[in-house]
Amino acid sequence: MSQPAGQSPTDASPMWRHVAAFGDVLRAEWRRAADLDLPTSHEPDHLVIAATGGSAAAGDIVAGLAAATSDIPVCVVRGRQLPNFVGERSLVVAVSCSGNTAETLALYDDAWRRDAPIVAITRGGRLGERAAEDGIPVWSFASDAPPRAAVAHILAPLLRILERLGLYVVTTPEVDAAAVRCTRYAESLAPGxxxxxxxxxxxxxxxxxxxxxxxxxxxxxxxxxxxxxxxxxxxxxxxxxxxxxxxxxxxxxxxxxxxxxxxxxxxxxxxxxxxxxxxxxxxxxxxxxxxxxxxxxxxxxxxxxxxxxxxxxxxxxxxxxxxxRGIDPLPIPEIEAIRARIAGLPSAEVST
Structure with missing residues (x-):
């Protein structure tokens, strides 16, 4: 998309407000996630974050943080099939911002077949509906951000899950301090x-x-x-x-x-x-x-x-x-085209 006449390259894009709000959203969602329910009270043998695309970014962050302190593996699984080790002693966190990500729904089904405890993090969609019908704990959040910009909404409940299991412990004052630093840092990087x-x-x-x-x-x-x-x-x-x-x-x-x-x-x-x-x-x-x-x-x-x-x-x-570059960051037609093509395939042609 060409740059509109009279518009400076430094004019704020529609995506910028999500960058600027990251710290405030994280702090608010961290407090709200104090009420998050888990399907199990004991420490699992593995924590698996099942997610794809923008919804998986927060999983990568917590897996990296937990590597230095966790006594069990914390991993992010993308795609449509869980590793063979996942079972009753695992905890699977199914994450989909829209709730309609085909790969995450396939991973949810796979976890269900394996009798693995599951918790869902989503704005709703089919994942929210399925989890509610199955009696699976659902952590719901509201945001108008595209999945790649909703990382703070997903990161907060994931941090709470790690804290609840003793895998990586961060305190509210630490979250607050980091959030304030992020807000001030974003201000220093603003388009103006x-x-x-x-x-x-x-x-x-x-x-x-x-x-x-x-x-x-x-x-x-x-x-x-x-x-x-x-x-x-x-x-x-x-x-x-x-x-x-x-x-x-x-x-x-x-x-x-x-x-x-x-x-x-x-x-x-x-x-x-x-x-x-x-x-x-x-x-x-x-x-x-x-x-x-x-x-x-x-x-x-x-x-x-x-x-x-x-x-x-x-x-x-x-x-x-x-x-x-004078480009609108919001449209992702290539991703949408691939989603539409895959959705039109017979299920036998899509790996599960």
Whole structure:
């Protein structure tokens, strides 16, 4: 979509209000989710978050946070079939913003067949109806945001589930502090703030006409994945994501003259990140090969604050790039076309 006459590339997009509201929504939904019910009182052997697309982003965040503290595996399953280990001793959290995501409904059916305890998180739709009919606890939320912008609505109940099970414990004061930091950070990245005082807007302007490779340490790995997806959906830009130190063992070999002419690296960094030495080494390598290096310093005093602020940073980046390119971030006709095509196939042709 071309930019309307007289409109500045920095005019706020319709998606921006969701970026700006992330902290406030998280704080409100965290308090509301204190009443969330679970189908089991004992600690399961596995916690499986069944989700796809934008609804899965919050699952990636909590799985990353829980990795350092949980005594059981916490994983996100995308697609239409659960791993073989899922059963009566598992807890499956079926997440679909719309409640009509075909893959999540298939995973719900799979969990039901396996006699796994289930809880649903949704705005309604068929998932809400099915769960209510089956006597499954349903956590409902209201939002006009598209699934990719409803991450705070889903993140809050997932954090409550982890807290309830003792897998990752965050307190209300910690949520409040992180939420305030996210709100202030979003204000500093607003479309009206010029590029010389807005590192995210500056990075977006530098990305025009290039392919972003989003690079991060393991602490911010879910944020790098989020950036790749948001750049695609909001800015309509093909992007890639890689995580250090793994990327230092393979992807860096591809830093050549062709990459220098087309790619730019968006480097997500946070204070205290163990991946910092790798980022420095890869930055030097990229400089020597002529590949533009765009560092984004993610604020926060601990991993919890940093990963939430990272979400704000990359969502803001995708919105800024959309605005600079004069593109409406809301339409996703390619996704809708694929959904329609798959929905028209006989069930036997779709893997379950």
């Amino acid at each position: 703030i010029p590029a010389d005082r807005n590192s995210v807007r500056a990075a977006a302007e530098a990305l025009v006409g290039r392919v972003p490779l989003v690079l991060a340490g393991a602490r911010l790995a879910p944020v790098a994945e989020r950036a790749r997806n948001q750049l695609a959906e909001n800015a309509k830009t093909l992007a890639a994501a890689a995580v250090l130190p793994e990327a230092a063992h393979n992807i860096v070999v591809g830093f050549d003259a062709a990459a220098a002419g087309r790619w730019s690296i968006v480097a997500l960094a946070a204070a205290g990140d163990p991946a910092a030495p790798y980022l420095e080494a890869v930055a030097d390598l990229a400089a020597g090969r002529g590949i533009p290096w765009l560092p984004l310093e993610v604020p926060g005093s601990d991993p919890f604050e940093q990963v939430l602020a990272g979400l704000v940073a990359v969502d803001a980046l995708s919105c800024h790039l959309a605005m600079v």
